[in-house]
Amino acid sequence: RKEVEQDPGPFNVxxxxxxxxxxxxxxxxxxxxxxxxQDCRKEPKLLMSVYxxxxxxxxxxxxxxxxxxxxxxxxxxxxxxxSATYLCVVNDIGKLIFxxxxxxxxxx
Amino acid sequence: EPEVTQTPSHQVTQMGQEVILRCVxxxxxxxxxxYRQILGQKVEFLVSFYNNEISEKSEIFDDQFSVERPDGSxxxxxxxxxxxEDSAMYFCAVPPKGVGTDTQYFGPGTRLTxx
Numbered sequence: 414r415k416e417v418e419q420d421p422g423p424f425n426v427x428x429x430x431x432x433x434x435x436x437x438x439x440x441x442x443x444x445x446x447x448x449x450x451q452d453c454r455k456e457p458k459l460l461m462s463v464y465x466x467x468x469x470x471x472x473x474x475x476x477x478x479x480x481x482x483x484x485x486x487x488x489x490x491x492x493x494x495x496s497a498t499y500l501c502v503v504n505d506i507g508k509l510i511f512x513x514x515x516x517x518x519x520x521x
Numbered sequence: 522e523p524e525v526t527q528t529p530s531h532q533v534t535q536m537g538q539e540v541i542l543r544c545v546x547x548x549x550x551x552x553x554x555x556y557r558q559i560l561g562q563k564v565e566f567l568v569s570f571y572n573n574e575i576s577e578k579s580e581i582f583d584d585q586f587s588v589e590r591p592d593g594s595x596x597x598x599x600x601x602x603x604x605x606e607d608s609a610m611y612f613c614a615v616p617p618k619g620v621g622t623d624t625q626y627f628g629p630g631t632r633l634t635x636x
Contacts, residue, residue, distance in 0.1 A: 509625055
């Protein structure tokens with residue numbers, strides 16, 4: 414089983430749509446979780462941390478379900494500029510373990 | 522403002538040649554990490570470096586790879602004899618300073634092309 418698994422997509426959505434990405438992780442002892450965003454041939458950039466209580470940052474909402482080892486990211490009111498690859502990331506005693514990413518393409 | 526910068530941005534080399542990739546932190550960091558991303562694949566951990574010593578390395582980080590902090594500030598990744606399959610983006614990363622978090626900030630990366 415892969416350590417961090419994501420649906421690669423692509424997700425093609427119109428502007429203004431709501432889109433959700435999911436991720437599962439294999440190590441039940443993992444403590445820290447993140448969503449990163451990566452634009453083509455650029456470095457991963459931290460989008461938000463993910464907490465058990467769920468957290469929101471503007472149009473972005475992240476959720477963590479420890480029992481199911483499942484992480485989600487919801488993007489509301491999609492913008493063209495949201496087009497990117499979204500990386501689910503788990504901290505494994507210091508090092509970051511990345512999923513393969515989910516590609517989002519927002520169309521006008 | 523980025524936590525780290527990396528040089529060069531793009532390196533082209535012949536198979537079998539040695540390359541040195543550099544990571545320059547903006548301020549003093551004790552922890553450094555190197556990751557690589559082969560085109561179209563996921564980001565993979567290579568090595569972590571704490572207080573001038575390797576703290577963990579992955580299976581990818583074999584004898585062809587080495588890391589050091591030659592002058593106390595810059596942080597280098599050396600590949601002794603490059604192979605075609607070493608072609609990838611190489612990212613340096615550091616944890617943010619003064620914040621209690623397990624996240625890391627990535628440098629802009631070096632694109633290595635081995636011919």
